[in-house]
Amino acid sequence: MPEENRFVTYILSCVDGSLYTGWTNDLERRLEAHNNGTGAKYTRSRTPVKLLACWNFESKVEAMRMEYKIKRLPRRQKMSLIENKDSEAKN
Numbered sequence: 001m002p003e004e005n006r007f008v009t010y011i012l013s014c015v016d017g018s019l020y021t022g023w024t025n026d027l028e029r030r031l032e033a034h035n036n037g038t039g040a041k042y043t044r045s046r047t048p049v050k051l052l053a054c055w056n057f058e059s060k061v062e063a064m065r066m067e068y069k070i071k072r073l074p075r076r077q078k079m080s081l082i083e084n085k086d087s088e089a090k091n
Contacts, residue, residue: 007063014046023063
């Protein structure tokens with residue numbers, strides 16, 4: 001399995017401005033499912049969605065733990081996490 005598709009935790013922006021966090025082992029397929037209305041129940045009525053940030057992990061457990069941690073954060077901290085991810089990529 002290619003490294004970029006191992007286990008990924010991601011944050012999406014929904015059309016209504018809300019954020020959705022999930023994990024997958026195939027990010028491209030999962031984004032397509034969200035935008036086709038066959039992804040998570042939450043995103044079905046909030047398409048199109050846009051990928052804001054993602055993190056790669058070696059194991060499913062690590063990705064799920066990150067998802068859980070992010071889901072517990074208030075929106076302000078999620079946005080800060082996304083912004084910091086962007087600045088990490090630029091360095």
